[in-house]
Amino acid sequence: MMRTIILAVTLTATAASAQTVPPGPGADVLKARCVSCHEADIIVSQRLSLAAWTRSVDKMVRWGATVTPEEKDALVDYLASRFPPR
Numbered sequence: 108m109m110r111t112i113i114l115a116v117t118l119t120a121t122a123a124s125a126q127t128v129p130p131g132p133g134a135d136v137l138k139a140r141c142v143s144c145h146e147a148d149i150i151v152s153q154r155l156s157l158a159a160w161t162r163s164v165d166k167m168v169r170w171g172a173t174v175t176p177e178e179k180d181a182l183v184d185y186l187a188s189r190f191p192p193r
């Protein structure tokens with residue numbers, strides 16, 4: 108009787124965690140200022156208007172994010188153009 112040993116090799120698909128931050132003028136700000144407390148996913152999964160993105164970034168600043176006024180302008184423009192309401 109032959110015993111078949113099946114080795115189930117579980118390969119974790121690490122490619123799935125690739126960052127999905129599209130390039131753009133605010134992308135560097137996002138990568139520098141916004142991913143110290145959480146993943147970029149929580150940001151790029153949102154679809155918001157310019158006003159709502161501004162409120163969201165203001166909220167993050169109140170919670171401890173550090174962005175200069177110039178960085179904030181670049182960031183909210185970038186977010187509103189790349190991630191507008193669906």
Ligand code: HEC
Pocket residue numbers: 137140141142143144145149150153163164166167168170171172173174182
């Ligand atoms: C000081 C820590 C910190 C920094 C820096 C930070 N965030 Fe957050 N952010 C949080 C916390 C805490 C939450 C909510 C809890 C969670 O689900 O992780 C959150 C949630 C969010 C959400 C989900 C919606 C919401 O309002 O809860 C968005 C969008 C977001 N952050 C955007 C940003 C952006 C854009 C930046 C860069 C300007 C940023 N965050 C930087 C702490 C931070």
